[in-house]
Amino acid sequence: MIFxxxxxxxxxxxxxxxxxxxxxxxxVLKTDSxxxxxxxxxxxxxxxxNTVQRAYAELERQGYIYSIKGKGSFVADTKPLLKKSRSRxxxxxxxxxxxxxxxxxxxxxxxxxxxxxxxxxxxxxxGTRND
Amino acid sequence: MIFxxxxxxxxxxxxxxxxxxxxxxxxVLKTDSxxxxxxxxxxxxxxxxNTVQRAYAELERQGYIYSIKGKGSFVADTKPLLKKSRSRxxxxxxxxxxxxxxxxxxxxxxxxxxxxxxxxxxxxxxGTRND
Amino acid sequence: MIFxxxxxxxxxxxxxxxxxxxxxxxxVLKTDSxxxxxxxxxxxxxxxxNTVQRAYAELERQGYIYSIKGKGSFVADTKPLLKKSRSRxxxxxxxxxxxxxxxxxxxxxxxxxxxxxxxxxxxxxxGTRND
Amino acid sequence: MIFxxxxxxxxxxxxxxxxxxxxxxxxVLKTDSxxxxxxxxxxxxxxxxNTVQRAYAELERQGYIYSIKGKGSFVADTKPLLKKSRSRxxxxxxxxxxxxxxxxxxxxxxxxxxxxxxxxxxxxxxGTRND
DNA sequence: GTGGTCTAGACCACA
DNA sequence: GTGGTCTAGACCACA
Numbered sequence: 001m002i003f004x005x006x007x008x009x010x011x012x013x014x015x016x017x018x019x020x021x022x023x024x025x026x027x028v029l030k031t032d033s034x035x036x037x038x039x040x041x042x043x044x045x046x047x048x049x050n051t052v053q054r055a056y057a058e059l060e061r062q063g064y065i066y067s068i069k070g071k072g073s074f075v076a077d078t079k080p081l082l083k084k085s086r087s088r089x090x091x092x093x094x095x096x097x098x099x100x101x102x103x104x105x106x107x108x109x110x111x112x113x114x115x116x117x118x119x120x121x122x123x124x125x126x127g128t129r130n131d
Numbered sequence: 132m133i134f135x136x137x138x139x140x141x142x143x144x145x146x147x148x149x150x151x152x153x154x155x156x157x158x159v160l161k162t163d164s165x166x167x168x169x170x171x172x173x174x175x176x177x178x179x180x181n182t183v184q185r186a187y188a189e190l191e192r193q194g195y196i197y198s199i200k201g202k203g204s205f206v207a208d209t210k211p212l213l214k215k216s217r218s219r220x221x222x223x224x225x226x227x228x229x230x231x232x233x234x235x236x237x238x239x240x241x242x243x244x245x246x247x248x249x250x251x252x253x254x255x256x257x258g259t260r261n262d
Numbered sequence: 263m264i265f266x267x268x269x270x271x272x273x274x275x276x277x278x279x280x281x282x283x284x285x286x287x288x289x290v291l292k293t294d295s296x297x298x299x300x301x302x303x304x305x306x307x308x309x310x311x312n313t314v315q316r317a318y319a320e321l322e323r324q325g326y327i328y329s330i331k332g333k334g335s336f337v338a339d340t341k342p343l344l345k346k347s348r349s350r351x352x353x354x355x356x357x358x359x360x361x362x363x364x365x366x367x368x369x370x371x372x373x374x375x376x377x378x379x380x381x382x383x384x385x386x387x388x389g390t391r392n393d
Numbered sequence: 394m395i396f397x398x399x400x401x402x403x404x405x406x407x408x409x410x411x412x413x414x415x416x417x418x419x420x421v422l423k424t425d426s427x428x429x430x431x432x433x434x435x436x437x438x439x440x441x442x443n444t445v446q447r448a449y450a451e452l453e454r455q456g457y458i459y460s461i462k463g464k465g466s467f468v469a470d471t472k473p474l475l476k477k478s479r480s481r482x483x484x485x486x487x488x489x490x491x492x493x494x495x496x497x498x499x500x501x502x503x504x505x506x507x508x509x510x511x512x513x514x515x516x517x518x519x520g521t522r523n524d
Numbered sequence: 525g526t527g528g529t530c531t532a533g534a535c536c537a538c539a
Numbered sequence: 540g541t542g543g544t545c546t547a548g549a550c551c552a553c554a
Contacts, residue, residue, distance in 0.1 A: 089236065105217060115238060119238065351489060352510075373504055462543075464540095
């Protein structure tokens with residue numbers, strides 16, 4: 001379910017954070033369901049528990065999971081997170097479009113770029129997701 | 132040519148920076164043409180020379196104008212600036228579209244939002260530009 | 263005895279939870295005395311029984327009331343609840359004062375703020391309580 | 394200047410974050426001045442560079458320092474941070490005082506507790522600071 | 525068993 | 540030189 005992309009130049013822990021948060025947002029991992037234990041996942045991916053731990057710590061900091069000492073880590077309710085994330089994206093898009101306008105980028109150019117940038121991500125992560 | 136929007140909650144010097152850089156990017160103000168002197172502009176806009184000075188300092192820092200002691204300020208060549216600005220906008224748009232994708236925003240929704248955000252800026256600043 | 267503040271922007275069920283828990287903590291509502299039935303209270307306040315139900319469910323979850331099927335809801339013993347709540351408040355106050363100290367807030371400023379914040383709540387809720 | 398308290402049960406990296414942010418807020422460490430390098434500080438404190446790195450990462454995340462790869466870490470401008478921190482503390486104090494009021498804690502009790510909690514922190518960290 | 529911290533050391537990219 | 544990531548392993552508190 002979770003794979004590490006060796007060609008990806010980003011650190012492993014960052015990849016893990018993205019993969020997991022993705023699965024939660026798409027509701028593949030349901031609220032309150034248990035995450036694999038740090039050691040289990042480390043063994044499965046053949047990486048050190050430290051790196052998994054780091055990813056989990058970041059996921060917890062961002063509100064995607066909650067950890068209970070001695071019990072394990074669990075998927076948090078990501079709905080409020082999603083809402084906040086969306087509204088933030090929209091406000092950044094607004095700021096960005098203003099700068100685009102002032103840099104002489106036309107509406108057509110801007111909208112087209114938005115579309116092709118978006119599709120680039122679908123392609124890039126689509127493959128990984130189907131594994 | 133330059134107007135201050137009293138309803139705009141941003142500081143005046145920031146408005147001036149935006150208005151001037153705008154005129155340069157749209158090539159209304161040509162490279163090497165002289166900027167109005169600090170005192171002249173301050174008198175015209177009925178604001179303190181200090182505020183104009185601050186705007187000019189910021190424009191110089193950003194590379195939009197250059198100053199020659201005893202002669203005044205002049206419009207810089209903004210083409211390289213523009214190129215850098217555009218490529219930065221595109222890379223931010225790419226990063227943003229990835230986050231949109233991962234937040235469950237569809238391509239259609241993202242592209243539509245890009246368009247309407249852009250048009251919001253055209254409407255808001257359109258009046259100033261035609262002067 | 264129970265009023266809804268239409269100007270209060272919080273959801274009605276949350277207001278109900280606060281009003282009731284308040285009355286229990288101040289011992290206006292005694293342990294084991296019956297709560298008004300869901301339908302009665304809903305009619306009295308001209309709100310839907312659903313909202314009252316939600317407030318009661320929350321009060322039960324927090325330990326303020328207990329429900330007996332077919333008989334109704336009753337006020338729980340709130341003394342242990344109170345003790346826990348107080349000790350939690352004190353530990354949060356301790357944590358907060360540490361952060362205040364480290365943010366350069368003086369003892370005088372902190373203590374004064376504590377007092378005026380407290381009085382703000384007395385004023386705001388004073389009216390409701392006397393009814 | 395920086396010491397680790399072995400009796401402190403909190404993790405070392407957390408102590409480091411607190412000590413450093415403290416020094417910045419009290420303006421002992423000035424904006425843009427260089428932080429000791431990760432390796433230097435690790436050697437000085439006889440701990441592993443990893444732990445220092447972790448503390449620096451947290452300080453950067455919180456906005457206290459900024460790091461430039463290959464150049465080092467530097468003290469950030471903490472003034473806006475301070476302002477935000479203070480306003481947050483005040484709003485939490487307000488929320489807390491409301492809960493105190495509703496838990497039957499009197500104004501006098503609350504204000505006194507605020508004072509003695511505050512003084513506890515002065516005492517606890519006063520000694521460390523003078524070293 | 526679980527998460528969380530730390531050690532001692534390696535290697536990378538960047539300047 | 541600098542910060543940043545990772546390994547392989549130890550130990551702790553908590554359940």
